[in-house]
Amino acid sequence: MKLLTVKQSSIRGNVPISGAKNAALPLLALTIIAKNKVNIENIPNVADINTMLKLLKLLGSEFNFKNNKLEIDTTSINSTTATYDIVKTMRASILVLGPLLARFRECKVSLPGGCAIGMRPVDLHLKALEQMGAEIKIENGYIHAIAKDGLKGAEIIFDKITVTGTENIIMAAVLAQGETTILNAAKEPEIVQLCEVLKASGVEIKGIGTSTLNIKGKNELLDITPFSVIPDRIEAGTYLCAGAIANSKLTISNIIPSHIENIINKLKEMNFKFEIKENEVTILPTNEIKPVNIVTSEHPGFPTDMQAQFMAVATQANGVSIIEERLFENRFMHVAELNRMGADIRINGKVATIYGKKELIGADVMATDLRASSALVLAGIIAKGETKIHRVYHLFRGYENLVEKLKNIGVEVRLEDE
Secondary structure, eight states: OEEEEEEOOOOOSEEEOOBOHHHHHHHHHHGGGBSSOEEEEOOOOOHHHHHHHHHHHHTTOEEEEETTEEEEEOTTOOOOEEOHHHHTTOGGGGGGHHHHHHHHSEEEEEOOOOOOSSOOOSHHHHHHHHHTTOEEEEETTEEEEEOTTOOBOOEEEOSSOOHHHHHHHHHHHHTSBSEEEEESOOOOHHHHHHHHHHHHTTOEEEOTTSSEEEEEOOSSOBOOOOEEOOBOHHHHHHHHHHHHHTTOOEEEESOOGGGGHHHHHHHHHTTOEEEEOSSEEEEEOOSOOOOOEEEBOSTTSBOGGGHHHHHHHHTTSSSEEEEEOOSOTTOOTHHHHHHHTTOEEEEETTEEEEEOSOOOBOOEEEOOSHHHHHHHHHHHHHSBSEEEEEOGGGGGGTOTTHHHHHHHTTOEEEEEEO
């Protein structure tokens, strides 16, 4: 087990943002329905990506991954079972379900694990695949899906917006017979990229970026053209929050500013100003950090993956901030840890009230999920003394070169064995 120690630090400089983990994962799953070797650039070297590659290798794929560039060949896949020992570590493993079923007409995928941030059932994925003609059984903790005559195009209405559900059904629809229409589809930039890669590879797809997608099925595997993964908007937002909590000038580069408008707008409400260029954003210090009200919601609303980081910043605001978490019922586990450091945060159901302008003091704290961990790092940057963050393996699931990037902007940080 590793321990991350963060000392109170002043920060400055530039952080280059890596490729988006949440865009890369479905794109890796997409290669299952390719007939060619696929070349992808700007893939972040983080634990979740390596888990997905390990899963694809166990299914029979071959790949070469070096310097954020990947060449992967899935034409040699000879297994259609995604086993528990891999899937339990990462929920996104469920993304292989749609493409495996579409290509092989039968597969077994273990029910997923991942971050402990609440129930994220895969029922919506399974119901949609059943509407496309699949027979689904849950046996011994595995989803056993069969579509003997192949999947059929259908009209899918998601009762609730689901990112991975939308991605899974988009990929399944590519090899389905006829047309599939997805209503109430998720609209995240990561889904837009998945659709754009499909379009560039010859798939007829309409409604990209909207809540209604129409996909015309093909009767052959795809010839996927080379592409580069979009920048990680959550990593970008996290480092902007580092600049905000430290009230320092900090630049993030290699980004698409329009992808983080919702994050920038909330920081503007907190009285920060910005310099925005084509592919970089600089946050500037302010004479007063103002409190903020946040309600998490699906894109283009405020992302749940930024809620914990903003809560850390709100501990330094001059007043009372309110954060309502509407997407996950168990995503306030960082609150107790921030309170251990001197924050005054009170929870009532799905609402957290943050009483700001509190001096934080270094303490031993526990990382509980990926984004909660990053909030503790942010708090550690301004806390007096040392903050020791335990169970930091969560952080390395989603932040590439975290220690090096923090050191490059002046954070005193070290990774050591517990």
